Amino acid sequence: MKEYGTEFLRNVALVGHGGAGKTSLAEAMLFVSKGINRLGKVDDGTTVMDFDPEETRRQISINTALAPAEWKNHKINILDTPGYFDFVGDVIAALTVADSALVVVCASSGVEVGTEKNWDTLEQIGIPRTVFVNKMDRENANFSRVVEELRSHFGPKLVPVQLPIGEAESFSGIVDLVAMKAYLKDGDSFKEGPIPADMQDQVEVAREEMIEAASVADEDLMMKYLEGEALTDEEIEKAVRLGTQTGDMVPILCGSAQSTFGIALLNDHIVQCLPSPASRTITGVNADGEEVEISTSDSELSALVYKTMADPYVGKLTLFRVFSGTLRSDSSCYNVRTGRDERIGQLFLIKGKEQVAVSKIGPGDLGAVAKLQDTTTNDTLSSKDRKISIKPIAFPNPTMTLAIQPKAKGDEDKIASGLARLSEEDPTFKIERRTDTGQNLVSGMGDLHIEVMTSRLQKKFGVEVELSTPVVPYRETIRGRAKAEGKHKKQSGGRGQYGHVWLEVSAADPDSEERLVFVDDIFGGAVPRNYIPAVEKGLREILDDGPLAGYPVEGVRVSLFDGSYHAVDSSEMAFKIAAGMAFRKGFLEASPVLLEPIMNVEITVPESFMGDVMGDMNKKRGRILGMEPKGSMQVIRAQVPMAEMFKYAIDLRSMTQGRGSFTSEFSHYEEVPAAIAEQIIAESKKKDE
DSSP states (O other), rough: OOOOOOGGGEEEEEEEEETTSSSHHHHHHHHTTSSSOOOOOTTTTTTOOOHHHHHHHHHOOOOOEEEEEEEEEEEEEEEEESSSGGGGHHHHHHHHHHHHEEEEETTTTBSSSHOOOOOHHHHTOOOOEEEEEEEEEEEEHHHHHHHHHHHHHHHTEEHHHHHHOOOOOGOOOEEETTEEEEEEEEEEEEEEEEOGGGGGGHHHHHHHHHHHHHHOOOOHHHHHHHOOOOOOOOHHHHHHHHHHHHHHHHEEEBBBBBTTTTTHHHHHHHHHOOOOOOOOEEEEEOSSEEEEEEEEOOOOOOEEEEEEETTTTTEEEEEEEEESOOOEEEEEEEEEETTTTEEEEEEEEEEETTEEEESOTTTEEEEEEEOOSSTTTTTTOOOOOOOOEEEEOOOOHHHHHHHEEESTTTTTHHHHHHHHHHHHHHOOOOOEEEEETTEEEEESHHHHHHHHHOOOOOHHHOOEEEEEEOOOEEEEEEESEEEEEEEEEEEESSSSEEEEEEEEEEEOTTTTSSSSSEEOOOOTSSSSSHHHHHHHHHHHHTTTTTTTSSOOOOOOEEEEEEEEOOOOTTTHHHHHHHHHHHHHHHHHHOOEEEEEEEEEEEEEEEGGGGHHHHHHHTTTTOOEEEEEEEEEEEEEEEEEEETTTTHHHHHHHHHHTTEEEEEEEEEEEEOOOHHHHHHHHHHHHHHHO
């Protein structure tokens, strides 16, 4: 592939609802630009972009895939993103390194949940976009209905720059409203022809709308238009380009990826109207913590790692975008996060699963390098003199957590290294070892995300696993006060064992963060000084195995106030055992209670689903703390027991048709209601038996 200057690059992310045809569209763009010589199909698992075995098996995109298409002396880097919410991390990463987005909408399904969610993300990131109405030859295709839906959801700045000639099985051409030309199907190709007579009025109205929307971006043009002067085709083309790049208008195009009709016109639009990397700046932070703007005109290197993946042939593959400067093969660069130099070996351009070796990657381009030692996603690679860290990609926190364990004993090490590698590849997949419950936990964006990760664990690392609902990390404490005796006495020939203590067990001061507050109240040497540390040690050793249900104990005050000893038989061990006996007895007599973790939860939902969501919160023992509007959505703040939240991602998705989202974080511990506590204690005792 030849080298292209920054002005001749286009980095475009394809986004949309699952099933809108993004992968098929990417395939068609590559085919029409002669980047591939046969058109693959998602159903057959033969597309360039869906090459992961999981993608082929499930017939959905799981990762963002990249491939370059060469078109009219430009290079279009196509980033094909997943449509399912569980893989939103890849979508956000792609939109961070793309300069524009192509929102793909199905001509028969119209605006779907994924379209809305991706639009929200585009608004937050703030990059120009174009809408492509795909599957115009599909049954029930209806272009005008889709345009209406788009405008009612996202505003009047969405304007068609093309109109279809016919729809569904009668789809036979496209009218270009800028050039005022019709392109008619001619076998596998198309030819220029006259605009159908019965469409003249419709075309005139649509062209007026387009000119009005486009002229907003150019004041001189706006004045000319308002004064009723005719605009030239060149002026209109310039206005559409400017309006698209400033975001003042969002052009709507149409076609069919499956038949490749309209794809050449789409490639033309990308080259003519969507921005090159030269117009993009990104924020970085220098060594003094000050914000700095980075642009492609800077000569010093700044590149952001947006994805890390394991390739079966070349090992760890690091995908990056160069925002300024040039990265060269067989050179070295500086990792701003680690403060170390990284040796750069062979650089690649990525084309699906293929790697094309190149000598350098210039400003604005996307590339990859293998086998970097300490570089991970979100790291900035720079020249040593620069040391500016690019603002990292804001990946969402996982919303679903499950416990994971290997099916076969002895696979513990394999599972640990496999999970570590997978979480390195995907920042929205987190792993955690909980010492209080003894479980390994995996967290992801939903059940499909976790399922895909465990499937990869089996295929890549040969470990079969079982998933289960995590154990809730309950705690035990007391509300009352009790005195208890513990006597350990053993006589069996030779030296015996003797330890005897009286303890008072009570609740610790609420402000104390100590799990155990130990107080020495011994007078007159009832327990010798040298045995008192053994009593405290004996108490601390049993705190992780509470007397009530085996959960860790916290918030207790224990006073040692009496006891006795034997001059020969007493020992530290005997007093440790006696202390444990007395503590268990006293704890159970001092109104013991179970505590459960409570989470602070923020749920963002459309107003129409508020009633369902709040009703469900009440069923989950949640307390609503407040509500506030956020754009067209409502944010509900609540506190909910952790035990009720493990599969909330699934519940919320089904209640809100996928439109709701939530975040949660630990808040505090609270007493478990008596009826639920009884069940938990009974289950714990059953396990012990």
